[in-house]
Amino acid sequence: MRKVIILGTGPAGLTAAIYLARANMQPLVIEGNQPGGQLTITTEVENFPGFPDGIMGPELMENMRKQAERFGAEFMRGWVTDVDLSKRPFTVSVEEQGDMQAESLVISTGASAKLLGIPGETENMGRGVSACATCDGFFFRGKKVIVVGGGDSAMEEANFLTRFASEVQLVHRRNELRASKIMQDRAQKNEKIHWSLNVAPLEVVAENNRVTGLKVTNNETGKEEIIPTDGIFVAIGHKPNTEFLKGQLDTDELGYIKVKPGTTETNIPGVFACGDVQDHIYRQAVTAAGSGCMAALECERFLEGQGAMDWSKSLS
Structure with missing residues (x-):
């Protein structure tokens, strides 16, 4: 007792x-x-x-x-x-x-944090993969980062990261975002945010224990490519x-x-x-x-x- x-x-x-x-x-x-x-x-x-x-x-x-x-x-x-x-x-x-x-x-x-479940994700947590922009955004000052997600959290994380990163690439597996219109509008007006829609993440690419890219596939064409990046922020809730x-x-x-x-x-x-x-x-x-x-x-x-x-x- x-x-x-x-x-x-x-x-x-x-x-x-x-x-x-x-x-x-x-x-x-x-x-x-x-x-x-x-x-x-x-x-x-x-x-x-x-x-x-x-x-x-x-x-x-x-x-x-x-x-x-x-x-x-x-x-x-x-x-x-x-x-x-x-x-x-x-x-x-x-x-x-x-x-x-x-x-x-x-x-x-x-x-x-909900994760993507792709190869290289959990292994590189703290080495370029993060689920908290507020916690880790500062470490990516002047660097290129990716935000994965299509909801309000992803829009909020992407906007926040533009305070530090030189460029934020927003990756979402669908053509349409789930985020509220006001959050979408805010992100779309941000010149530092670039968009990669209708692509699905396949693998976190890393060299020497640091993230160097995100391998994705285009859902329409099936074409695979590696998006170069210094950090990947998973924002799917x-x-x-x-x-x-x-x-x-x-x-x-x-x-x-x-x-x-x-x-x-x-x-x-x-x-x-x-x-x-x-x-x-x-x-x-x-x-x-x-x-x-x-x-x-x-x-x-x-x-x-x-x-x-x-x-x-x-x-x-």
Whole structure:
């Protein structure tokens, strides 16, 4: 039996773990198949406060984990297959670990970028392939980049990248874009954005561990070509990692967990959501960490208000 279980170890989950451990709540943190979240597949992080010279993503996550462990947070590697939120204590089922119970839950399972699934894509993440223009656009100052996608996210990423890149090539597999008219118009008026429509990406081309091009095929003629580029930004959306909840929490039409405005509280008392699993707007490490702090403080107040028993005494 636990006072609180935290699901996920990105910036949100680890920040929540730090705060809850310091409050002597003895949190158990369950790591998924990608401990540390999306920052573990990035290279240098330059926009997280406190690191004037930047810091490598995996190093930042490892430092957060050590900080949480220092205050007494416990970590368990495992994949959550099911949860029962119908009654307290809540039950969490972890693959190969069994069931465990907690008086409260902090859900910080994040969101995964949808990828193209083509050769060379995952291998070159952080080496020229990215799913976040806001995170990595700065590294492509004066260079040529490609944005793959046809929705609002792709238009927004392409426009943002023109602040840094000398040229942005927008690649979409259809003749028509899915983006709203206002977003299309904004992109089409941008002189730095060039268009490659009705072409399908086939392979990320790289040399010496750096992206050099994107192989595509023309859907009408079947002709293949390699578009030279310094970077490829995949902008086909994100998918929140909420399948294991099986509809027990209120979510929006995209699957992101709904929280009460200005809080991390879900529709079930004692269950809190923070980070990208409930934020499809900002998706930044610093905002995720901030919401993790909020979740921890709200969880602590919830447990104190419920008069949660002193587990350390009960188990002694």
